[in-house]
Amino acid sequence: MLRQIEGSRAVAEVVSMCRPEVVCAYPISPQTHIIEAVGRKVKSGELAPCEFINVESEFAAMSVSIGASAAGARAYTATASQGLLFMIEAVFNAAGLGLPIVMTLANRAIGAPINIWNDHSDAMAVRDSGWVQLFAETNQDAADLHIQAFRLAEEVSLPVMVCMDGYVLTHAVERVDLPGQQEVDSFLPPYVPRQVLDPSEPVSIGAMVGPEAFEEVRYLAHVRQLQALELIPEVAGEFAEHFGRPAGGFVRPYRTEGAETIVVAMGSVLGTIKDTVDALREKGTAVGVLGITSFRPFPGAALRDGLAGAKRVVVVEKAFSIGFGGVLSTDVAMALTGLSIPVSTVVAGLGGRPIMGKSLAAVFVDADHGRLGELTFLDLRKDLIDKELARMADRRRSGPTAENVLRDAQSVLPSLT
């Protein structure tokens, strides 16, 4: 059914249709609307049987999910940013134990400086945790990926994180085709756990493992990610057949035929990038886009296939590894090993900085002319940087950087456009 609906509400609708039995979360912007809506459904009895638990921290939220999942319940939670970091020990633990928890990550920057707006630093911080990480481009995508997430998680016994851009998606009202309960039921069978706390068959879950077997247990987690790699296109195919629209999968090419420059990105920024590419194509610039849906497991082969015809690749990403550079672009470069296709990184949209089509177009044209450097920070205000660097060079006690830059930004703002 087509509805004009907020992204968070759409996710809450489909999550409820997936019949989670335990939902436990701790509020943090921009995830709040999701859990509020699911909580309402549980309280009203619309979603039953389901236990909705208000806890005292994200660490507890993930821990409750771990307990619930280990006791055989379908468990769901949602968080963002600082919340994800607060629960990080349990995030790794859930994956290590192989518990198929599904979590929405309403992507948001990580402080300090504290910032509630969107970027992908939170998701990237846990990329090695063992979770499957899927990125939604639109709210339709976000809704559809959640349904697939439960299927995937339970089939490979791994937790799945559905990443959706905070505010840009979570708070955007747009048209979403929501499935019916029966459609979801026939796609998503009840959860049958691989391991469960069952008094009639006692097992120990979470035993200590020493050097004699640790590597093997870890390797098996990798194997399950590789199984997910096989399953992702299968589930996406089945989903398309079942619901009548494509969603999920590894990568999504857009106007890549004949493209000399292919832009790679994840999440909602793909919309802006596609618009920019359309405009550039009209002017004769051979640019295409490859959107990544599955970041973990990383679809190296699919990327290689999708990018093999390009002369160069530009990775636009909303996070970076401080002291190094791009995160996603490193993975992309790995996928292209041996193809001698240069990969440039464009870091954009940190802490909610708007990613403007105009700025992207300039970068893509630079790339097309072979002028784009290895690492570019989109719309970085060099004046502010220089001012703070000068201040730091000038005196030891230059003060807190964030406050300095903020003050400068406000005072210099009128003179800039």
Added chain:
Amino acid sequence: MTDDAPAIARAVGTGARTTPGDSPVGQPVKFYQVGSFAAGNRLLDEAHRSVQSTLGRTNSLTSGHRACQGCGEALGARYALDAAMRAAQGRMAVVNATGCLEVFSTPYPETSWQIPWLHSLFGNAPAVATGVAAAYRAKGRDDVRVVGQAGDGGTVDIGFGCLSGMFERNDDVLFICYDNEAYMNTGVQRSGATPPGARTATTEAIGREPGNPFGQGKDMPRLAMAHQIPYVATATVAELHDLEAKVEKAMSLRGARYIHLFVPCPLGWGSAPHDTIRLARLVKECGLFPVFEAEHGEVTSVSKIRRQVPVEDYLRLQTRYRHLFGSSEPGGSEGRPDIVERIQRIADANIRRLGLLDETLDEGPPPDGSGGGLSDRAAAGVL
């Protein structure tokens, strides 16, 4: 064995002997056991015997684990969980925090759990237990009971936030703290439950205030009570009947319940493995560890001290307090009687606050560690 006679005589109250299995119906049984609990058990009717003495006990934590000799935690866990298993009619799952208990019980082939058991992290056992309970409830399996457990560190320090949340929500979990008064698993470092004066690896017996400072630490049972949860109890591994009775009582209730169990650690305390039970007995008899029960924030029963002993009797058996006592060797230290005195004042304050001394009590043989007392509740047949 000759020591048994007066104990048994006292047990039956009249001085008359009873045959094994007899129970002195209608009168409080007060007796000191000597050597083993089996003797005491034989004086009670079958329904009142300890779970540990029954063939049907679960052995939740069975033999083969790698705890140190004389480990109070290993003993306490089996006692408590077997009693809980009986109360739950075998339908139970346990969530364990990281710590000695988890480490000594799981590595293959020493895996020793015979019940559904889950270990996640050091600081999250109460929340994980909440999740397990929620899952059973959602699945309509209210009959399966959930126990969470941790050492004192996992309870009063790193797990405190999750525990307080679990209490505050009144989640249907019995949480047991095995209090050995330090982080044992990582090599005996101080925790928020380490008593003043005690030497740990991070509160060495050096400087002007040797050992753990005074004026610090958390009184976890009282903090639990402040949450107004249905049931809070303290117990020691020295009093099996009392412990089992409290576990059973806790299991008869729903909502958040808390048992704080005192478990000596020979390795961390520098005590002889054979003194584990003696220490657990002395800590109560000197007043340093009050044994009591509380419901909804109110103390409902206290286990009286039968004959008060000075804290020194308890402290001297442990090398973690060695610096408090002088050496008789020429030129040896004089010790720190002032610190012993300060510890004594803590015991005295506990005794006053909870009315742990009751002059009307019978006098039994001195609690020198060779005998033992049932708590009054247990002794009164409220088993």
